[in-house]
Amino acid sequence: VIAAGIYPPHPGGPALHAKHYVEELPQMGIPTRLVAFSPLLGYPKGIRHGIYLWKLFWKALHSRAIFAQDISSAGYPAYLIARFLARPLFVRIGGDIAWESAAAVGGTQKSMLEWYASGEGVQSRLFPYGKKILGRAKRVMVPTELLRHVYRDYYGVPDAKIVVIPNPVDATQTRELERATPPGEKRTLLFASRLVAYKNLPFVIGSIARIQGSVPSFRFVICGDGPEFEALGKLVADRHLEEVVELWGRVSESEVALLTEEAWCTIAPAFTEFNPNFVLRGLASGVPFLISAENGLPFRVPEQFLFNARNGEQLDERLRCILSDKGHADAEQLLRELPALDSWATFLSKVVTFLRTP
Numbered sequence: 001v002i003a004a005g006i007y008p009p010h011p012g013g014p015a016l017h018a019k020h021y022v023e024e025l026p027q028m029g030i031p032t033r034l035v036a037f038s039p040l041l042g043y044p045k046g047i048r049h050g051i052y053l054w055k056l057f058w059k060a061l062h063s064r065a066i067f068a069q070d071i072s073s074a075g076y077p078a079y080l081i082a083r084f085l086a087r088p089l090f091v092r093i094g095g096d097i098a099w100e101s102a103a104a105v106g107g108t109q110k111s112m113l114e115w116y117a118s119g120e121g122v123q124s125r126l127f128p129y130g131k132k133i134l135g136r137a138k139r140v141m142v143p144t145e146l147l148r149h150v151y152r153d154y155y156g157v158p159d160a161k162i163v164v165i166p167n168p169v170d171a172t173q174t175r176e177l178e179r180a181t182p183p184g185e186k187r188t189l190l191f192a193s194r195l196v197a198y199k200n201l202p203f204v205i206g207s208i209a210r211i212q213g214s215v216p217s218f219r220f221v222i223c224g225d226g227p228e229f230e231a232l233g234k235l236v237a238d239r240h241l242e243e244v245v246e247l248w249g250r251v252s253e254s255e256v257a258l259l260t261e262e263a264w265c266t267i268a269p270a271f272t273e274f275n276p277n278f279v280l281r282g283l284a285s286g287v288p289f290l291i292s293a294e295n296g297l298p299f300r301v302p303e304q305f306l307f308n309a310r311n312g313e314q315l316d317e318r319l320r321c322i323l324s325d326k327g328h329a330d331a332e333q334l335l336r337e338l339p340a341l342d343s344w345a346t347f348l349s350k351v352v353t354f355l356r357t358p
Contacts (some may be wrong), residue, residue, distance in 0.1 A: 002035070002067050003074040011251075012194070013167070070097065098127055105197060105227070113150075135155075142162060143167045169283065169341045187216060200309055205245060208244060222245065290322060
């Protein structure tokens with residue numbers, strides 16, 4: 001049984017992963033049942049959790065194992081049911097819920113590694129729940145070595161139990177698309193994710209305000225919704241950047257895919273970036289990217305693509321470079337030298353091995 005926190009039409013990487021598991025694992029010899037939490041969000045707190053627990057119990061009763069897609073909304077009920085029914089529990093974690101919950105509301109300005117190193121991580125109210133779930137799990141899948149480090153060193157998960165499987169890219173995309181910008185059109189700098197405090201978007205908007213007159217005409221498109229939406233809109237208005245920064249709100253996965261293919265560059269400025277899906281999509285289409293230095297991409301990122309998430313002068317320099325013709329051409333050449341990323345087919349074959357390994 002796939003215990004998912006979110007599922008399409010809810011956007012996001014975890015929803016996309018759950019959809020692929022439900023639809024494609026049966027074709028690879030692993031029949032699945034789905035229990036998703038997101039369709040229950042219209043119910044009051046407590047009631048929706050009870051309904052989810054009950055649904056998961058009945059589907060797990062007739063399943064051989066539980067595959068939880070997080071260690072929060074789906075993970076803790078999965079832990080309880082796996083323990084009650086004595087079922088093997090497998091867990092996939094795309095990001096760290098304890099750090100993200102604190103950073104999303106501005107509770108910390110530290111990156112994930114800084115937060116745990118300071119001792120704040122183990123004092124989080126979510127830490128004991130994560131420790132219980134991971135302690136019960138038979139195996140744990142993460143997309144990056146950053147998370148292996150955290151769950152091994154702070155949660156005490158044996159290294160042999162943690163499997164790193166980087167996120168895949170859509171096989172339908174190509175790295176050979178033409179990147180030329182038609183005359184009269186602006187170059188698009190793209191961000192596509194949930195709008196929460198740790199995504200660090202005011203930092204990027206501040207940089208854009210400083211460089212806009214010294215680079216070719218461009219626009220910064222922000223796709224996504226969240227608690228920071230109104231504050232970002234006010235910041236854009238206060239900086240008089242309405243003609244440069246566009247807040248699109250929530251858009252569909254297909255719209256994000258099209259925007260990404262046509263983008264000049266993607267940018268992922270969070271204090272900690274794991275495996276941002278929109279950056280990986282861009283890579284599959286030959287789109288350069290800029291990303292904060294603490295990231296979990298599964299290859300050595302060229303220095304020209306990295307910036308300190310608190311160093312405004314460094315981001316200014318990176319943006320000026322990537323928005324220029326020469327800087328963009330150099331970035332495209334560097335992309336051609338990066339290792340190929342897994343397709344969904346290759347990724348799913350690794351997931352099957354993960355679930356079947358004793």
